[in-house]
Amino acid sequence: MLHNVIILCLGMISVAMLLNLLRLFKGPDLPDRVLALDTLYVNAIAMIILMGLLLRSNLYFEAALLIAVMGFVGTVAVAKYLLRGDIIE
Amino acid sequence: METAIEWLVAALLLLGSLFALIGSFGLFKLPDFYMRLHGPTKATTLGVGSLVLASMIYFSTTGEVGLHELLITLFLFITAPTSACMLAKAAMQVHAARVERTRGEPWEQ
Amino acid sequence: MNAPGKWFPHPWLSLLLLGVWQLLVNDLSAGSLIMGAILGWVIPLLTHAFWPDPPKLHRPWVLVRFVFRVLGDILFANFEVAKLILGASSRLQPAFVVYPLELRNEFGIGVLATTISLTPGTVSADVSEDHRTLLIHGLDVPDEQELIDTIKQRYEKPLIEVFECSTT
Numbered sequence: 285m286l287h288n289v290i291i292l293c294l295g296m297i298s299v300a301m302l303l304n305l306l307r308l309f310k311g312p313d314l315p316d317r318v319l320a321l322d323t324l325y326v327n328a329i330a331m332i333i334l335m336g337l338l339l340r341s342n343l344y345f346e347a348a349l350l351i352a353v354m355g356f357v358g359t360v361a362v363a364k365y366l367l368r369g370d371i372i373e
Numbered sequence: 374m375e376t377a378i379e380w381l382v383a384a385l386l387l388l389g390s391l392f393a394l395i396g397s398f399g400l401f402k403l404p405d406f407y408m409r410l411h412g413p414t415k416a417t418t419l420g421v422g423s424l425v426l427a428s429m430i431y432f433s434t435t436g437e438v439g440l441h442e443l444l445i446t447l448f449l450f451i452t453a454p455t456s457a458c459m460l461a462k463a464a465m466q467v468h469a470a471r472v473e474r475t476r477g478e479p480w481e482q
Numbered sequence: 483m484n485a486p487g488k489w490f491p492h493p494w495l496s497l498l499l500l501g502v503w504q505l506l507v508n509d510l511s512a513g514s515l516i517m518g519a520i521l522g523w524v525i526p527l528l529t530h531a532f533w534p535d536p537p538k539l540h541r542p543w544v545l546v547r548f549v550f551r552v553l554g555d556i557l558f559a560n561f562e563v564a565k566l567i568l569g570a571s572s573r574l575q576p577a578f579v580v581y582p583l584e585l586r587n588e589f590g591i592g593v594l595a596t597t598i599s600l601t602p603g604t605v606s607a608d609v610s611e612d613h614r615t616l617l618i619h620g621l622d623v624p625d626e627q628e629l630i631d632t633i634k635q636r637y638e639k640p641l642i643e644v645f646e647c648s649t650t
Contacts, residue, residue, distance in 0.1 A: 286431075289383040293390040293424075300390075300397035300417075307401050307409075315464040316406055322456055323400055323413040329445065330393050330421045333428050334386075342432060345442060352445055356452040363459035367466050392560060399567035408576050410605050411621045412567055418600075419560045441508040454599030454606070461607035461619065476626075477578030 290338045297334065301327050318362050325355035378434055382427045389423030392416045406469040407461065414457040422446040491530050494539065496522035541644055548640045555601045555636075563603055566622050577623040578607070581616040581630055584638060588613065590645035597637050604629070 301324060308320035329348045336344030399412025429442045503518035504510065539545060566574060585591050591613060595606040603621040610617075623629055 286379055286383055289386055293386050296390040296394045300394045303397040303401040313406060313464065313467060313469045315460050315467065315469055316409065318463070319406070319409060319413060319460055320400065322460070323397060323417055326413065326417050326421055326449065326453075327393055327397065329449075330389070330424050333421070333424050333442075333445075334390075337386075337428055337431060340435070345445075348445055349448070352448050352452075356448075356456060359456040360459055363456065363463045366463035367459070392564065395564045395567055399563075403567070403571055405576070407578075407605075407607075407619045408571075408574070408621055410619070411563060411603065414599055414605060415556075415563050416560055416567070419556060441505045444502065444505050450600065451596070454596040457599055457605050458595065458607065461605060465608065472576065475576045475578065476623075477580070 287338070290334055294331065294334050294338075297327055297331050301331075314366055315363075318359060318366070321362075322355065322359045325351055325358075329355075375434070378430065382431045385423050385427035385430070389420045389427065392420030392423065394420075396420060405471045405475070406464050407471055407475070410457055410461060414453050418449050418453045421449055492526040492533060495526050495533075498522075499525055539644060540646070544640050545644045548637075548644070551636075551640075552597055552601065559601045559603070563621065566603060574622045575624060577620050577626060579618045579620055579623065579626050579629055581618050581633065583614055583616060584634075585642055585645065586613075587645040590641050591616075593645075594637060594641055598633060601637075604633075 304320050304324045304327065308317055308324070311317040311320055329351050332344050332348045332351065336342070336348075393416070396412040396416030396418075399416065400409050403409045403412065425442045425446045429440070432442075499522040500515075500518040503521055504514065507514045507517075583591060583594075585594060591609065595609065595616060598604050598606040598616070598618060603623075605619050606616050607619050608617040609615070618629075618633075620629060
């Protein structure tokens, strides 16, 4: 049963990522696109956790944590760039 | 006993994925940037938190007890408001469009 | 400055670092405990300059209660936001609300802003230069004053109790 549930969840996350991509292409302003990228990486974490469950492997945790850290730094850097036109003042 | 845990994991997984989907749907559907900010910061964060919880419960039944997945949830719950705040500031800086019926004014700093 | 204050300028930060290290290595052994203790001791000393105003916890148990209340509210908030997102978006009443702060402690203001972002239909967007007001964006705000009162009662009061030695 759990296997089918995980497949269903992977499908739902895929649809969510597709919606993010549409917003990424459409987004009228730059902050919209950055927000779409931000959501995209959080959904990628969700997907990696689901893959870890599906393959019954604990190794996926490190990848998910790394994506969380890098994604946050990336989002803040781009937001800072939009805010000031410069990342390191 | 085993099946009870399996049901719990399945329920948490479905709930988490549903919230992530709703967050992205909000991002896609809502009319202006400031409203779109709400979906990802709240729904998606809780969705991933719920998935992580499910994964933790599942792996604890296989004998590898580990709380380290909690770190991802903790990290997301701390960082999501920060990046939302930074993005809101950036949007105010570039004068992102907002729907006319929004009351109140964004700041110029 | 007395001796413990000099060697452990931020005891709570040290404890937090030790806890995070334990979670990260995911293995409770003497070696990892010693490594965590060393990290928890050295990192606050090295980053001392970045913490000009170390938060002092006056009533830790109020903070614990506050954390549980916020966790409950986050769950509740998400069902609310889900309902708002799935409903007709033309009926929503978005608003920017200026929120007057009573908290003066910077760390406390940070915690309050984070809490506001995670709970019902509100995102804190900016804090004024003099740290006296917050700008909040609400997804569906029928009444601004009601929102301000709710935040004040529910979240700011306990934070004032924890971070400032209030005389009231």
